Each structure stands twice: as structure tokens, then as C-alpha cells.
Amino acid sequence: MDVAWNDPPNASELIREAMEWHFGPDTGSPFWLSRAQTLDFDPRKDVSTVDDLRLFPNIVDELRDVQVTDLIPRGYPPEAGQPVIGESGGTTGPPKRVIWMPETQQRATDWHAAGLAEHGPIRAGGWLCMGPTDPHMAGTLIRDTASRFGTVCFLLDLDPRWVKRCIARGALEEVDLYVEHVVDQAEWILRSQEIAVLYSTPPLLEALCRRDGLVDLINERTQIIGWGGTKMDTATRNRFQNEIFPGAKLVGGYASTMIIGGMVERADAAADAPAVFDPPAPFTIFSVVDSETGKAVPYGERGQVLQHHISRGMFLPNNLERDTAVRVPHRTSEVSDAIADVHPVEEFSGKPVVEGVY
Secondary structure, X not given: OOOOOOOOOOHHHHHHHHHHHHHOOOOOOHHHHHHHOOOOOOHHHHOOXXXXXXXXXXXXXXXXXXXXXXXXXXXXXXXXXXXXXXXXXXXXXOOOEEEXXXXXXXXXXXXXXXXXXOOOOOOOOEEEXXXXXXXXXXXXXXXXXXXXXXXXXXXXXXXXXXXXXXXXXXXXXXXXXXXXXXXXXXXXXXXXXOEEEEEEOHHHHHHHHXXXXXXXXXXXXXXXXXXXXXXXXXXXXXXXXXXXOOOOEEEEEEEEXXXXXXEEOOOOOOOOOOOEEOOOOOOEEEEEEOOOOOOEXXXXXXXXXXXXXXXXXXXXXXXXXXXXXXXXXXXXXXXXXXXXXXXXXXXXXXXXXXXXXX
């Protein structure tokens, strides 16, 4: 487990090491050591392959109430530092919480930065992230990635939960006012600072386009527009790239709280093709499955995203994400799928999924 995500070990070796760490009495977290007592198998003896991970229950809903300190593996010495606590957006109910130990945060950032670097050199200038900050991890990941490129990152005051609550109760006028408030913050930065990289969501990118003069300003000054957080179909992507922002390069990203990190789209994909995302397997493993049977769908077909995260800082197996995607072969891994054309499900955990500005 003590290796960079871009230098992956054999999957079975990683899994066996992770089982010893997370379920060893001296190294495992209080959460997993307690949870192990309820399992009808012994993770240290019975789990050694990716298929074996399906033995575990999906425990992510338990992360809404667990004491976050119980997620910290006992094997970490005090000098390892304290974790960053990440919360989900509350799309499907009370937020779920995960931890990013300092080493996890470093490796997730290194992976994200390496993916962005594949899209070519980035010129000097600040970055602007039009996404949520703490307790969400989007702003943290973008800010830390900017530091890898030796520059600063501007963050906004953005609460995606409030927007989703307004949408759910039909208060669309309030949503519009809040979006204008977010665009105001971005405009102040875009007009006063040299911004080379702009991260935004599709809804906020649309809102930027409605503000006088900002499209021309972004085309003139900004080299990369990173998008993510909500869906963007190929037609919308082509419109943004070819008609609205021809002066910048659009680069997609995919992440969620439960993934413990984020990934940048492949740099070699065709311009008119959907963005393809390869997770850092075997640390994060995707399977695109039939939501009814749990079996993998054929390549090129749509299914729901099932993911496992395996690192020293966190173990999250068998998590059915709230997204569907087209199954694509991973470019380097034999144990993980890549995903393309990501869309949210309409209902998750018995509740409708509300997409807001993030």
C-alpha cells in the first residue's frame, strides 16, 4: 500500500496487504474491527482477489453516523498527522463522511495532477475553482493540484446543499439568485486576476456565459476549463468547446466523496467522443454492472458504477455509486473498468437524486 498510485502493485497483493492492515487488531480502525464481528467470513483468510471484495456489504450508509475518529486505522503513529474529513453533498440524505489521511491526500493529488499534465503544459497564472470547499473535497483537491503546478488557487463561497434544497422545494427563483451570487464571486476574480485554469460545473459554466463580457474574457485569458460535478453530454461539450470557448481547452473530471480522489479524462480521446475516465486501479476499482443482477454489463453498454477503494488510509468496498456510465476497457488495468458518458441515476437509496450546481 505504500506506493504511488501511478506505480500500482499487483491487485491481489494489495488486497491481501489491505486485509491484514484494516482487520489486524493492532492496525485496523475501530470501525472495521467492530464491523468484522458481524461478517460471516474472515477478511484476513478469505479475501485475496477483486471478486472476493464482493463478499463485503456496502457500508457507505453507515458513514452518515459513524464517529469519524473510528475510521482512523490504529496502525498510524501520531506523527502521521490528522485526517481531512470529507462529506458528501447530501444528494441522497444526510451526508456521509470519509477521511483522507495526509498520505492519501498526497497520493490522490499526485494522481490528479499527473492526469492533468497529460493534456499538455499549463501556462503561468492562477487557478479558480467554482466548486464547493470544505467540508467537500472538490476545492481541496483542486487547490492542492494547483500547488503541484506551483501556483495559487482561488476558491469561492459555495454551498451545494442549499441549492439542492431550494430545487427540491421548487424555489427556482432562489436558485437563480444564489447562482448569480456565485457568478458575482467568480467575476470579481476573473476580472482582477490572471486565471489560466478555471474549474466549474456545467450549470455554473452556463451561468458564466450569461454574464456580459465574461465569455470573451475567459477565451482571452484562460487556457483550460476543467468541468465536473454534474453531467455534460457530448453535444453540450462540443458546444462549449467549439462555439463558446474555442480559446480554451475543455478537460473533464470525475470524482465523488466515496471515491477518495478524482480523475481527469483521457487526453487522447476523440474530440467528438464522450469523456473517458480511468480510476487509479487497483487502489480504486470500477465495475460497470447491471443494477438488478450485479453482473458486469458488456463493454459499450450502460450500467451502474460499482467501486472499491483500497488504501492504507481508507477501505471502502462494494459501493454502488449514484451514477451510471458506459463500460470501457481500462487503459492499463485488467481488474478495473474505465467509464464514459456519466449520468446520475434518477433515484438512489429510495430517494430522488437532485442535481444542483454541483
